[in-house]
Amino acid sequence: MRTKFVGVRYAWSAVCFMLFLANALPLHAQWKGISPADAKMLAFLNYVTHYYVDTVNEGQLVEKGIQAVLQQLDPHSAYISAKEAQDVNEELTGTFSGIGIEFSIQRDTLLVVNAIPNAPAERNGMRAGDRIIRIDTLDVAGIGLTNSRVTKLLRGPKGTKVWVHALRQMDTLHFRLTRDDIPIHSVDAQYMAAPGIGYVRLNRYALNTEKEFIDALSALRKKGMKRGLIIDLRGNGGGIMQQATGMAGIFLPAGARTLVVRGRAVPPQEFTAQRLGTKEEKLPLVVLVDEYTASASEIFSGAIQDWDRGIVVGRRTFGKGLVQNQVPLPDGSLMRITVAHYYTPSGRLIQTPYELGDTQGYRKGFAERYTKGEVFSADSIHRTDTTSYRTLRTGRRVYGGGGILPDVFVPLDTTEWSEYVSKLDRVGELNQWSLRYVDANRGRLVKQYPNQERFVSGFTLQKADIDTIVAQGVSQKVPVPEAGLTTRDTAMLQWRVKAYMVRTLFSFSDMVHYLNARSGEMREALDLLEHWDKRAVPILEGKKDGKSPTVKK
Structure with missing residues (x-):
């Protein structure tokens, strides 16, 4: 009797399986003409x-499923959800x-950190x-704000209107704003770093980067840039490849x-x-x-x-020599x-080695630049x-x-680092205090310090100010x-707070100028440009050891 029951059970399973196949078999007609692997995925x-x-x-x-497949490829192939796609495209289109x-x-x-010049809010x-x-x-105070929610409330189609109500000291102000196209600038700072020496910082390569850069060069030329130019790409994670090649062409x-660029398919x-356009073939x-x-x-x-x-001055760059196509x-x-590798003009592939599917190992390798001391010493660079x-x-x-190994290595400087002040910064207290202070004292500050140079040299936090920040x-x-x-x-607290105040009182570019005064890379760049024939030309002509970068300690 037990044997008969088991037989009936297996027979029923077989019937169910056969019914399933009977219903599914006609679907195979849809998969004729495609590869077995594609057919298998569709069937599954x-x-x-x-x-x-x-x-x-x-x-x-x-x-x-898409994410799982991509995780088995190189570390830079990625999936971007429809929700995230708009933000990603805005960064590239600018x-x-x-x-x-x-x-x-x-x-x-x-808090409004900056009103972009000539945009609806500033106007x-x-x-x-x-x-x-x-x-x-919608009252936005005390409702658990997030960056994405604020962005959704403030952005919208060009020409639509929005009411924004704000407090300034004790006054309530009401702004009826008409939304407009807002540029996302690639060039976020430019200034004269020294007599005759210009400085330009780029944060990304977007569709308008080359034009922005040319405009910045023109502005610096009018201010007397003749002795040299510093291009700051620190922290710049890249973007549109053609904008980088176009910008390089200005100097070649x-x-x-x-x-x-070379790829399998x-x-x-x-x-x-190119022959046309702005050329700076001689400028140091x-x-x-x-x-x-x-x-x-x-x-x-x-x-x-x-x-x-x-x-090239600084530390070894990230090492991303892969080209991605963005597929909608x-x-x-x-x-x-990832569809191709790119090679520099000399034929170098500068991609950091990786194993397919081992993104964690790839990230670990980057983290080891810090733990194994590479960012502090050129001798620790491992190729x-x-x-x-x-x-x-x-x-x-x-x-x-x-x-890319720099021609002149500059180690990461931690001699003035303060973990305590960094914690204050991370919770937003330094920025918050500076905004409150400027809000309450703007008239006096603007009158007393008409420009960034006067403010930097003349303003100092008082002990009572520091005590207030510490208590907060x-x-x-x-x-x-x-x-x-x-x-x-105390020194780092003064420095960071003054940086936020410079941005609030003057501009982001002025803040970068102020922060760069303590930058080892900037000091080295200025020294190279001011002693170009003595220091830079021998490096470029190969008269110094090319086997390892020049070390600046």
């Missing part, structure tokens, strides 16, 4: 969505529609330090190779400097880089180095798929690829396989060090 997804015992969310399954403010959320208070009188309390009819002779492509040039300089920024710095056109999917999401190449004008030795820090769970504030703590 179809069976799960139609026959799985419980209801499944097909969209979520597909998203997770524009969005909104009111034109930079904001910060401090303890559930929405209507909003300024840094204003505290937004209502957007249209027409026809000079700036980049070569992508035809080889060579980029060269220094490029600042660090471990976060990546991708398109490495294309630019690699071309400048390979043609012996300028001096039907629901508005995006895939960034997995020892293949050497020669620069194209003077034949200096350069290397690939893991970023305690309320935000940042305790005072047991031994009290050290001289280093």
